[in-house]
Amino acid sequence: MKPRKIKDGIYWVGAVDWDRRMFDDLIPLPDGTSYNAYLVQGSEKTALVDTVDPAMSQVLLGRLSRLNLERIDYVIANHAEQDHSGALPQILEKYPQAQVVCTPKCKGMLADMGLVAKDRFLTVKDGATLSLGDRTLEFIYAPWVHWPETMLTYLQEAKILFSCDFLGSHLATTDLYVTDEGQVCEAAKRYYAEIMTPFRKIIQRNLKKIQGYEISLIAPSHGPIYGRPEFILEAYHDWVFGEPKNIVVLPYISMHGSTRQMVYYLLEALVERGVTVKLFNLAVTDIGELAISLVDAATIVIGSPTVLTGAHPNVVYAAYLANALRPKAKFVSIVGSYGWGGKMVQQLAGLISNLKVEILDPVVVKGYPKDEDFEALDRLAAAIAEKHQALDLQP
Amino acid sequence: MEKWECIVCGYIYDPQEGDPDSGIAPGTPFAEIPADWVCPDCGVGKDMFEKVE
Numbered sequence: 001m002k003p004r005k006i007k008d009g010i011y012w013v014g015a016v017d018w019d020r021r022m023f024d025d026l027i028p029l030p031d032g033t034s035y036n037a038y039l040v041q042g043s044e045k046t047a048l049v050d051t052v053d054p055a056m057s058q059v060l061l062g063r064l065s066r067l068n069l070e071r072i073d074y075v076i077a078n079h080a081e082q083d084h085s086g087a088l089p090q091i092l093e094k095y096p097q098a099q100v101v102c103t104p105k106c107k108g109m110l111a112d113m114g115l116v117a118k119d120r121f122l123t124v125k126d127g128a129t130l131s132l133g134d135r136t137l138e139f140i141y142a143p144w145v146h147w148p149e150t151m152l153t154y155l156q157e158a159k160i161l162f163s164c165d166f167l168g169s170h171l172a173t174t175d176l177y178v179t180d181e182g183q184v185c186e187a188a189k190r191y192y193a194e195i196m197t198p199f200r201k202i203i204q205r206n207l208k209k210i211q212g213y214e215i216s217l218i219a220p221s222h223g224p225i226y227g228r229p230e231f232i233l234e235a236y237h238d239w240v241f242g243e244p245k246n247i248v249v250l251p252y253i254s255m256h257g258s259t260r261q262m263v264y265y266l267l268e269a270l271v272e273r274g275v276t277v278k279l280f281n282l283a284v285t286d287i288g289e290l291a292i293s294l295v296d297a298a299t300i301v302i303g304s305p306t307v308l309t310g311a312h313p314n315v316v317y318a319a320y321l322a323n324a325l326r327p328k329a330k331f332v333s334i335v336g337s338y339g340w341g342g343k344m345v346q347q348l349a350g351l352i353s354n355l356k357v358e359i360l361d362p363v364v365v366k367g368y369p370k371d372e373d374f375e376a377l378d379r380l381a382a383a384i385a386e387k388h389q390a391l392d393l394q395p
Numbered sequence: 396m397e398k399w400e401c402i403v404c405g406y407i408y409d410p411q412e413g414d415p416d417s418g419i420a421p422g423t424p425f426a427e428i429p430a431d432w433v434c435p436d437c438g439v440g441k442d443m444f445e446k447v448e
Contacts, residue, residue, distance in 0.1 A: 144403060198403075201445065202402055354405050
């Protein structure tokens with residue numbers, strides 16, 4: 001367990017979690033993750049930027065011990081969440097002089113979680129600096145990426161932005177720096193999709209705020225370091241500022257095949273009209289893949305059978321998540337079927353009230369779809385294609 | 396009168412309705428809401444609101 005050198009006196013001292021497959025018991029992690037902590041030594045003082053998940057605190061302590069530090073003066077807590085602050089108690093015990101540097105809001109949260117005693121805090125204002133001697137840390141408030149207390153830390157002389165969760169990716173790798181941009185882009189997009197999407201407008205502000213900084217490296221708290229910062233900044237720019245694309249996301253469940261017939265028919269009708277479709281059978285879908293597709297989609301069509309008078313529970317779950325994520329889709333419709341009755345459409349419509357969308361006429365059939373139902377699906381496909389063309393949406 | 400949206404949670408402040416639970420009477424324009432008022436749905440301050448175009 002050795003530290004990895006970034007520059008003289010600047011080290012990565014984090015932990016790679018190759019085995020983890022679930023975060024918050026909610027988010028799948030197909031590629032594992034890492035909890036990045038960084039040590040910055042100045043001529044006078046030494047700072048640790050973030051810690052690691054408490055389950056891996058020994059890894060962090062082991063790497064630090066190899067540096068034979070006399071003391072750590074400051075532990076920068078950019079974000080109170082446990083996967084970055086959970087090892088604070090062990091660090092503060094091992095390095096008794098260390099003060100925890102954070103926003104006042106973060107102080108409150110760390111105290112609420114019982115991680116830090118009240119006399120160990122040093123709270124900082126937005127834009128404040130902290131001298132380590134020949135190195136200077138600057139703190140940049142960045143609320144809602146993805147909690148209200150979050151800040152970023154900028155190392156002025158080396159031009160390194162320690163961006164915490166902002167711009168990060170869940171990816172276990174031995175690469176200290178990004179080597180495969182395609183792989184990291186996918187992992188970072190999944191990360192953005194799952195936890196950042198609802199805060200798109202605030203992320204726009206945060207991106208504008210860091211535009212004024214000259215940045216040579218972005219060192220996030222999950223995933224590899226960006227040696228080419230513009231790669232991830234441009235990707236985020238597209239995700240938060242960009243118009244939705246000419247894409248329909250089609251999550252569905254089918255119990256006896258009727259809804260499946262409908263969604264496959266609709267898929268082909270859309271493809272014929274030049275629209276890209278992303279189909280998800282919710283019985284077997286990684287919910288993160290669905291979230292990724294919602295980042296760019298202009299239209300969501302939900303497919304559901306009727307069970308116990310309402311939508312299938314997997315569909316309810318997906319609709320609830322989409323409503324909470326508030327993606328930039330502009331149009332929504334519902335297709336599906338029932339055997340004898342129910343209120344599937346009304347129920348689903350009620351679940352997506354956060355989405356600022358135009359609702360296109362749903363197509364719901366009794367039993368299996370017949371000629372007139374397929375005609376209704378053709379009309380729905382034509383309406384979607386027309387709406388997308390009118391907005392000149394790009395692929 | 397202008398509506399304002401909480402960019403954290405999507406809550407819309409409609410001046411016609413006000414926010415009576417927090418003591419904001421119907422008819423109160425957003426600008427006249429006290430500075431310590433917070434979003435009734437998610438608790439963030441007025442600086443997290445943007446005018447609805």
